[in-house]
Amino acid sequence: MSRIAYIDGVYQPMDLPGILVEDRGYQFADGVYEVCAIRNGKLLDETRHLDRLDYSLQALNIPMPMSRAALKQVMRETLRRNRVSDGILYMQVSRGVAPREHMYDADLKPVLVITARPIAAERRAQIMRKGISAISVPDQRWARCDIKSISLLPNVLARQSARNAKVQEAWQIDGQGMVTEGAATNAWIVDAKGVLRTRPADHEILNGIVRQVLLDCVAELGLKFAEKPFSLSEALAAKECFSTASTMSVFPVVKLDGQKIGSGKPGPVAKALSVAYDTVEQEVF
Numbered sequence: 001m002s003r004i005a006y007i008d009g010v011y012q013p014m015d016l017p018g019i020l021v022e023d024r025g026y027q028f029a030d031g032v033y034e035v036c037a038i039r040n041g042k043l044l045d046e047t048r049h050l051d052r053l054d055y056s057l058q059a060l061n062i063p064m065p066m067s068r069a070a071l072k073q074v075m076r077e078t079l080r081r082n083r084v085s086d087g088i089l090y091m092q093v094s095r096g097v098a099p100r101e102h103m104y105d106a107d108l109k110p111v112l113v114i115t116a117r118p119i120a121a122e123r124r125a126q127i128m129r130k131g132i133s134a135i136s137v138p139d140q141r142w143a144r145c146d147i148k149s150i151s152l153l154p155n156v157l158a159r160q161s162a163r164n165a166k167v168q169e170a171w172q173i174d175g176q177g178m179v180t181e182g183a184a185t186n187a188w189i190v191d192a193k194g195v196l197r198t199r200p201a202d203h204e205i206l207n208g209i210v211r212q213v214l215l216d217c218v219a220e221l222g223l224k225f226a227e228k229p230f231s232l233s234e235a236l237a238a239k240e241c242f243s244t245a246s247t248m249s250v251f252p253v254v255k256l257d258g259q260k261i262g263s264g265k266p267g268p269v270a271k272a273l274s275v276a277y278d279t280v281e282q283e284v285f
């Protein structure tokens with residue numbers, strides 16, 4: 001079965017030609033996106049994702065392509081047509097189609113594209129059992145990483161460096177030697193003193209939805225916590241490192257730059273947060 005995409009008003013097979021050459025998303029990466037997890041046929045944290053979509057669109061002065069109620073309807077219909085019950089929904093809004101020039105008219109009609117694809121639930125379980133390895137790379141991105149822009153070239157290059165190094169993620173390091181975030185994940189450590197730390201949601205990182213959900217769980221779990229940047233050397237000396245993202249929720253990082261982190265196995269805090277995340281999400285259903 002061909003996957004079905006919602007493209008600017010039409011549900012169509014993804015293998016049909018359909019991209020408009022002068023879509024500003026295509027020519028300038030002038031657009032934003034969201035990735036929502038799908039579990040048991042339901043979209044996780046839909047409201048938070050739609051709020052962040054609003055935030056990104058407003059920051060770039062791109063109008064919402066349709067009302068929130070209509071958008072929810074299209075999201076559900078795309079899931080239904082693709083019969084995805086565990087996986088991800090990808091949603092992209094570009095500024096619209098216009099003859100190629102850098103400036104834009106305020107009345108362009110945004111183009112919405114939505115796709116969905118499965119991810120085996122077993123893959124998540126395997127990551128929690130074994131963890132992943134990561135490398136560090138310089139953070140080469142712009143000054144508004146809080147906007148979920150489709151302009152992802154530095155993230156693409158970072159992830160490819162990880163792949164070339166035969167690891168799964170790249171943690172990006174700013175000019176001061178501090179970890180910003182992964183190529184497509186937020187970064188966390190349990191530092192040498194046992195304090196769970198993640199960088200505050202400033203303009204240097206994306207305020208991840210899993211990050212937001214876990215912050216709500218931290219107090220309940222009675223964890224020592226500080227929303228405070230950490231350096232690469234603190235990460236290397238940490239008891240635990242882990243990444244978070246909607247694709248897989250929690251990914252324990254058991255090796256960083258070839259060095260074992262803590263015991264070299266997924267640690268208790270990452271495990272507890274993964275369980276807490278799954279519990280919260282089940283309550284939402």
Ligand SMILES: Cc1ncc(COP(=O)(O)O)c(C=O)c1O
Nearest residue numbers: 184185186206208209210245246
């Ligand atoms: C750069 C970056 N940081 C963090 C995240 C995690 O965000 P979320 O938890 O909303 O998936 C992502 C996810 O795509 C990302 O691309």
